Amino acid sequence: MASDPVISLRHVNHWFGSGEDRKHALRDISLDIHPGEIVICTGPSGSGKTTLLTMLGGLRSCQDGSLTILGQELNGASKEQLARLRLNVGFIFQAHNLMMFLNARRNVRLALELHDRYLDEDLDRLAAEMLERVGLGERVDYFPANLSGGQRQRVAIARALVSRPRIVLGDEPTAALDKESGRTVVELMKELADRDGTTIIMVTHDNKILDVADRIIIVEDGALAGPEAEAAFVQRMRDGNAH
Numbered sequence: 001m002a003s004d005p006v007i008s009l010r011h012v013n014h015w016f017g018s019g020e021d022r023k024h025a026l027r028d029i030s031l032d033i034h035p036g037e038i039v040i041c042t043g044p045s046g047s048g049k050t051t052l053l054t055m056l057g058g059l060r061s062c063q064d065g066s067l068t069i070l071g072q073e074l075n076g077a078s079k080e081q082l083a084r085l086r087l088n089v090g091f092i093f094q095a096h097n098l099m100m101f102l103n104a105r106r107n108v109r110l111a112l113e114l115h116d117r118y119l120d121e122d123l124d125r126l127a128a129e130m131l132e133r134v135g136l137g138e139r140v141d142y143f144p145a146n147l148s149g150g151q152r153q154r155v156a157i158a159r160a161l162v163s164r165p166r167i168v169l170g171d172e173p174t175a176a177l178d179k180e181s182g183r184t185v186v187e188l189m190k191e192l193a194d195r196d197g198t199t200i201i202m203v204t205h206d207n208k209i210l211d212v213a214d215r216i217i218i219v220e221d222g223a224l225a226g227p228e229a230e231a232a233f234v235q236r237m238r239d240g241n242a243h
Contacts (some may be wrong), residue, residue: 001003005032005068006167006199007056012065014051016220025051027223031066035197038190038212041202042233043219049203050171052219056201057169058085070166086113090160092152092170096152098144098159104131105140108159115163131155131161135184157185161192168192170202174209186212207237 014026025048033039041049053076054060056066058197061082062075070088072081098107108127112118127200128140129210144152153176160168166241168189174182186209192198202209210216218225218233 001050001128003035003056004071006035006037006070007031007033008066008202010066012055012062012067014048014060014063016053025222027057027221029224031224033199033201035199036193037214038200038202040194040202040213040216041219042203042205042216043225046192046221048222049219051222053169053171053201053203057089057091057167058082060090067148077199086116088166090163090165090168092153092157092168092173094172094175094205096144098155100144103141103143104136104147104155104158107144107155108162111159111163118163126162127158131160133188134158135181150178150181154181154185161188164192164196164198166198168198169225170200170204172204172206173202174204174206179208182206182208210234210237 007050009029009031012026012029013024016023016025029052041052043049051060055062056069058069058074061077065075067074069085072085074082074085099110099112102110105124105127109123112121112123112126128137131137131140134157136151136154136158139147139151144155147155153173157173160170172184177185189200190212193200216230216234218230
């Protein structure tokens with residue numbers, strides 16, 4: 001059964017700066033992403049991947065073209081509309097953005113406190129359970145300063161996933177993780193996609209996790225690469241993994 005897209009872009013352009021210094025960051029992007037789809041976005045450094053990701057999460061407004069997320073048009077959206085939309089999105093940033101003065105459990109719990117639907121739940125228990133699932137069951141009371149970089153990243157991932165958002169956006173979510181931890185996290189995301197219909201979009205260069213993707217899109221110089229370039233890229237990555 002075909003479902004309506006969760007995210008739909010039509011001829012989206014984005015610029016940074018103004019006047020002669022204006023940089024064309026995204027060029028005429030049209031794309032549909034559906035519920036439960038896992039999309040990996042890759043491409044050269046500086047090609048516009050992170051700009052696209054932040055736009056898909058309502059962190060920046062749509063300047064030109066049409067961007068609809070969860071049925072809401074974001075071209076011309078107010079700050080309040082963007083803030084409301086972000087409640088449905090779990091973000092995993094490269095810099096974990098953890099609160100250093102809160103322990104792991106409190107950091108994860110923060111994401112639940114934003115949602116009225118969890119008011120009657122035991123938030124500490126939900127936070128601890130999600131930390132257990134990312135392999136940090138023994139570290140729930142640790143502060144970020146006492147965790148390794150990979151452990152902090154797993155706290156950030158637990159925080160992004162704990163409220164079971166409709167959309168999860170990850171910017172190199174497995175970059176700080178060893179192979180085993182990266183696999184654990186990716187399997188957890190896949191489970192969310194399968195069970196809850198969560199849509200997951202990851203910007204990554206980690207070819208160890210390509211196999212979970214339903215689709216791989218490539219951004220080159222602000223534009224989406226065509227199907228031939230995508231197929232060639234996937235083949236190169238698979239060849240690289242075979243060695």
